[in-house]
Amino acid sequence: MGNKRPVSFERDVKWVQDVMMNDSQTTIYFAVTEQGKDDIVGYTSISEIDYRNGTCFWSGIKLDTRIAGKGWGTEVGLKILKFVFEELRMERCKGECLEEHEAGKRLMLKIGFQVDGLMRSAVYKNGKQHNQYIMSVIKSDYLHIKNERSL
Template sequence: MDKRLFLRALEYDDLEFINKLRNDDTLFEFTCGNKYFISSQRDKKWIEDKIFNNNSQLYLMICTVNSYDPIGYICSTNIDYINRKAQWGGIVIGKEFSGKGYGTEAGKLLLDHLFGELGMNMVYGFWKEDHDASLRMAEKIGFQKDGLMRDYVFKKNRFHNAYICTILKRDYEKK
């Protein structure tokens, strides 16, 4: 399959696009993150933090190869260089690009970077139990469900369960 996407660093020019994504209620419905109202000024500072203070986190824009236009962003947080593990932070893709396999492709690009360039041995993450599409994507790129975290996140006035999933470098290399 030809690569349709590439990852790049965040830029100040991404502010309007990122702010639109981060304020879209429907995009956060199935994530383990909570929804906040975010001003463009706050996101400007947030982007600046991602540009200059990225030792333990990695936020990257997902762009199409053909047009170089961003379609979303992907991240890894809690990067631990001593124990060689990182947390899957998630993928946020514009609604108009969902359902086309971009999340799976971007996820593979991130794992390639984490395992191949940053020397990670394990990547772990949390997926809401009821977000079937996200869980399918995680399994496609090699994550395994290790357990169910009960009442992991409070959203929409109730608690939700989440799976903790992991992938090891050796397992990723076999795929």
Template structure:
């Protein structure tokens, strides 16, 4: 994980983020809906992530050495009173997929949510047919708590989603003692 770090969004990230957010294949697997997003719209979206981030956390994933942004991670619906947050997503550019970058970026986000922000629980919704996200959730230590029927309408039909959760004590027991873990996520 020392090859990655997370940082705040910058306006210079516009072209990468707009490319990722307009990827048709990506949105077939997520619980989010497909929108056609102009670069002008994404300028405003990035501005919102920079200045109105009280209940959401969007961070760019970068590779050390080349200092190149390769994707982003996010948590939404952050509830500081009840100490919980929704896993909002993990998006990595196609050219960096299947190289471990996504997995490691997810660990960095969870480290930040549990370690720095003091969350007690992180929950995620995973589309029932999204096997990759299902496996990744289990790899992180999330537990499948149930199935939500007809959770999202997309591609002209309703789709079910699983809800996954992980609580702080489970995450600490599973991950914080690993030698390769590093909380050095800020450049």
């Protein structure tokens, strides 16, 4: 994706404003908030939305460290799947996580993703190449998850 760019508060604010004002047909961002409160405690997104083929990419979730490990990821992930399959009417949702990111992989498996494969040397991060799992949930998987979890 090119060279590193310096990050600043101003750059982050502009990025958030651009996301909020962009009416993209292929990407949707969601703020994570506690029910009944306005404070944003995380975010998630769906991208690469392809209505013709019925596919999309869930980027995972970024949560405030104070609430991580308390079930928020599972709840948000299940709501994302519900949105993907019931509102967007997708056939397949893919996700990816680094091989060594056990928490990410565990969350995805917990909500119903299945490992499709391991891409070798797929991501350059922190000065070295990393393997990355590619995972997915298809509509028939979701229907089972929905029934099992009473979504």
